[in-house]
Amino acid sequence: AQSVTQLDSHVSVSEGTPVLLRCNYSSSYSPSLFWYVQHPNKGLQLLLKYTSAATLVKGINGFEAEFKKSETSFHLTKPSAHMSDAAEYFCVVSERNAGNMLTFGGGTRLMVKP
């Protein structure tokens, strides 16, 4: 069975400082991994995805994530936070043998201080 754990429910950073949102997954087979962002009262937008190609994945808005199989991690990073990055972020895993359904982590709320 697949599962996702987002290690921090809230992260607070100052504008211009690096962002690190942590995600660990459990999967029996080679998973696909995604990060989604949800701004207040909005739907979910795909930031980036890993599907067994390059382990360092670049996404939109300067975000990137690195797939580390040995650590079963897929942490999301950004070198310099912007006020507009304040939102909720979801790490998601999808497995072929699980009907390709998505399993969501509980979410991390990112706050950016001026």
Next chain:
Amino acid sequence: NAGVTQTPKFQVLKTGQSMTLQCAQDMNHNSMYWYRQDPGMGLRLIYYSASEGTTDKGEVPNGYNVSRLNKREFSLRLESAAPSQTSVYFCASRTGIDYGYTFGSGTRLTVV
């Protein structure tokens, strides 16, 4: 604009009432999904349709039914609403197993 359209955006129901949440996508995607979002729990899958003509239960199907009307449309029905079904509902679609999902903007449902 291409995407996933959900209606209504907001709804208040009394306990025991029924309603149908509508979802339509114009991207020719094969698979469609209904999720509910509750605080601290991420999104949980209610039902999905891997292709036109098929539907399957997800993690939390009790109290819901679905219909894949055609390739574009996938509706979610609450036959007898309960306060525990107060949530934000998202419809999503995608074209293949290695592709990310496109989500609708959500329906905020309150059952009183």
